[in-house]
Amino acid sequence: MTIFFNQSQAEEKIEDFLRVLTDTGGLNLKFEILACNGQVQPDTDDPVGEGSQSVSSDSPATTTLPCIKVELSGPDTALLQARNGELLHSIEHVAAKILRLEPDAHDLISFDAENFKANRDRELQERADSAVQLVRSTGRPYSFPPMTSRERRMLHLALAKSGLPTASSGEVPRRFVVLYPEGFKPGQPTQPATEDRTRAIRNSFRRR
Known part of the structure; x- marks a missing residue:
């Protein structure tokens, strides 16, 4: 599926949304809206229809280079990071709903708070490396715990x-990634790894 994404219009909508959160919603946060190259996107007077991009939702570029990246900081950053980044x-x-993005295209935008997601990405890489070693040594599939669509795509990469x-299996929000041994045809596991599910349940009780 191809998505026509107007960068300047999208940034304006995101800025309006963030001002509602900080001014009306009372969150004590600062924000920067960044371009894909990591630079602060300057204000633009582009007329409607200009600056649009055609992006394939299943292209690897949409998982690694979001068109809009928002960096959040300030006293209330801890609230965004609590409960495994639930509020973030x-x-x-x-924001994705405001831009009317389909679920598979949510990676066109990315919000982070003091490197919370960057640290999570490093953790995913470490878990991926460990899972590869485990699958190769046991010759059995390994199921990761449920993750967001963005994290699943990062894990696939x-x-x-x-x-x-x-392969991904399950229904949202319990959808998860399965890693298979070489030559193994992906099937449909019924649940993620027991160890990961037990750890997730234990952590949920600790947060209460």
């Missing part, structure tokens, strides 16, 4: 380097 992910999800087959 919720804000990003609402990290695992692709191994040459082992991967």
Whole structure:
């Protein structure tokens, strides 16, 4: 599927949304809206229709180079990072809805708070490396715990380097990634790894 994404209009809508959160919603946060190259995007007077990009939702570029990146900082950053970034992910999800992005295209935008997602990406890479070693040594599939669509795509990319087959299984919000041994045809596991599910349940009780 191809998505026509107007960069300047999207940035304006995101800025309006963030001002509602900080001014009306009372969140004590600062924000910067960045271009794909990591530079602060300057204000633009582009007329409607100019600056549009045609982006394939299943292209790897949409998973690694978001068209809009928002950096959040300030006293309330801890609130965004609490409960495994629950509020941060919720804000990003609402922003995607404002831009009317389909679920598979949510990676066109990315919100982060003091490198929370960057640290999470490093953790995903480490888990991917460990899973590859485990699958190769046991010859059995490995199921990761449920993740967001963005994290699943990041995980697929990290695992692709191994040459082992991967697939996503389950229904949102319990959808998860499965890594298979070489030559194994991806099936449909019924649930993620027991160890990961047990750890997730234990952590949820600790947060209460």
